[in-house]
Amino acid sequence: MAKRLGTSRAPTPHISDVASVASSMDFEVLVDAYYRPLYQFAMSLTRCEAEASDMTQQTFAIWAAKGHQLRDPSKVKTWLFTTLHREFLSARRKQHRHRHEELDEESEDLAVIEQATEQRLDAASVLGALARLGEAYHAPIALFYLNEHSYQEIAEILEIPVGTVQSRISRGKVQLQRILMERDSPAVAANREHRG
Amino acid sequence: MDRHEAQEILACYRRELDDAADPRFAEAFELARQDPALGRWLEDQTALDAALREQFRRIPVPANLRDTILARHPVNRRATARSTAWWRQPWLHAAVAGLAALAVVAGIWLANRPVAFDAYRREMAGLVSGEYEIDLKTNHFDEIRDFLATRGWPSDYALTPAIQGLEAEGVSVLHWRGRKVSLICLEAGEDEDLFLFVVDRSVFRDAPGLESPQFVTVGRMTTAAWSAGDKVYFLAGHADEQSLRRYL
Numbered sequence: 001m002a003k004r005l006g007t008s009r010a011p012t013p014h015i016s017d018v019a020s021v022a023s024s025m026d027f028e029v030l031v032d033a034y035y036r037p038l039y040q041f042a043m044s045l046t047r048c049e050a051e052a053s054d055m056t057q058q059t060f061a062i063w064a065a066k067g068h069q070l071r072d073p074s075k076v077k078t079w080l081f082t083t084l085h086r087e088f089l090s091a092r093r094k095q096h097r098h099r100h101e102e103l104d105e106e107s108e109d110l111a112v113i114e115q116a117t118e119q120r121l122d123a124a125s126v127l128g129a130l131a132r133l134g135e136a137y138h139a140p141i142a143l144f145y146l147n148e149h150s151y152q153e154i155a156e157i158l159e160i161p162v163g164t165v166q167s168r169i170s171r172g173k174v175q176l177q178r179i180l181m182e183r184d185s186p187a188v189a190a191n192r193e194h195r196g
Numbered sequence: 197m198d199r200h201e202a203q204e205i206l207a208c209y210r211r212e213l214d215d216a217a218d219p220r221f222a223e224a225f226e227l228a229r230q231d232p233a234l235g236r237w238l239e240d241q242t243a244l245d246a247a248l249r250e251q252f253r254r255i256p257v258p259a260n261l262r263d264t265i266l267a268r269h270p271v272n273r274r275a276t277a278r279s280t281a282w283w284r285q286p287w288l289h290a291a292v293a294g295l296a297a298l299a300v301v302a303g304i305w306l307a308n309r310p311v312a313f314d315a316y317r318r319e320m321a322g323l324v325s326g327e328y329e330i331d332l333k334t335n336h337f338d339e340i341r342d343f344l345a346t347r348g349w350p351s352d353y354a355l356t357p358a359i360q361g362l363e364a365e366g367v368s369v370l371h372w373r374g375r376k377v378s379l380i381c382l383e384a385g386e387d388e389d390l391f392l393f394v395v396d397r398s399v400f401r402d403a404p405g406l407e408s409p410q411f412v413t414v415g416r417m418t419t420a421a422w423s424a425g426d427k428v429y430f431l432a433g434h435a436d437e438q439s440l441r442r443y444l
Contacts, residue, residue: 026322026325027266028266028325028416029318029322029325029415031262031265031266032262032414032415033318033322033414033415035262035265036257039255039257039258040252040253040255043255044255049258053261053264056261056265057261057264057265057268060265061268064269071295072295073319073322073323073372074372074373076319077315122251122254123252123254123256125251126248126252127255142252144210145245145249147210147212147249147252147253150213150214151214169207169208170204170205170207170208173207174207177244
């Protein structure tokens, strides 16, 4: 029988048991580890500081109430991001602002990247460009650039197949780059409108 | 695969997270090597991705958000571990056995997929920052090594002279994403516990370097990580960095 050893010296489940580890996670450590990327994800979805803060807080509130049900410690991060994304979708539904947009299934060539576009970026302009994307692309693109998750995890968070994640990221990046280039070069936008 | 297909695939590639040797990426990279136009596009794409990633990382986070979250849930700082005694309920033993079986299956799948070290760092620090239990309580390093070896957990590790000078408290065998992790518990002084995790280096695509240890604070834990031979060592404790350095 294993013996107990710990800073709090209180009875605990077995540490090596996969099912028990999530329940032994310290709430403060969890907050420290994930509140920043969760807020940044929320901010990229909402572009509203107050809304993003509320969603991040609500995500941890749900963890505090239900986190002990999670048995696999490797899923904690995915669980938190999934919860936040669901909160976002729920809030959007309540606001009746959820737009259903048909995805452009037409094949698009990836844009030629204008030199130095990357040098003129800042967080606000990137979020502004993200907001102009089709809604289906927001979350996959944000998770892609937040660089916290594998494709399998992004698929779990968004509750869509991995293949769909990859195609939305690929198409979303085409849109995002065009938006950024048009911002940098109004002539490009004018030309596109003229051609359209 | 044509140029357009290769672009779609390469557009999804992230150097820090994705495996370039994955057949899907490898074929597209090979095409980029042969096609100068595609190669230039890939360079531009990589630079833009890096710039965009940096801007996402820079999205400012309200200074008081962390404290606001913690203030809303003061009792939950440790409550998750105390709130239930589910492991005492017999019917859950079967469920745990089922989960363990699932973990074995998942482990086989995960074993072939290198993971990011930062995830390991955060989760291992989180593990010992709260309450925990060990499998074998002993003060003898030899017994710890034998215990791990007989169970097939990493046991051919090399302890620094300073760590060998500490008092051992015990050992646990852990599963993390299908990998075997040895956890050696140490006592560095009165109520000052240190935790040394040992795992095979091949587990990570971005294992800490061999040259010098990485020091990172995770919550209230100070951690140091380094590689030696085919192992990655991860030391965590509540001491400050200077104190932790004494044991490396």
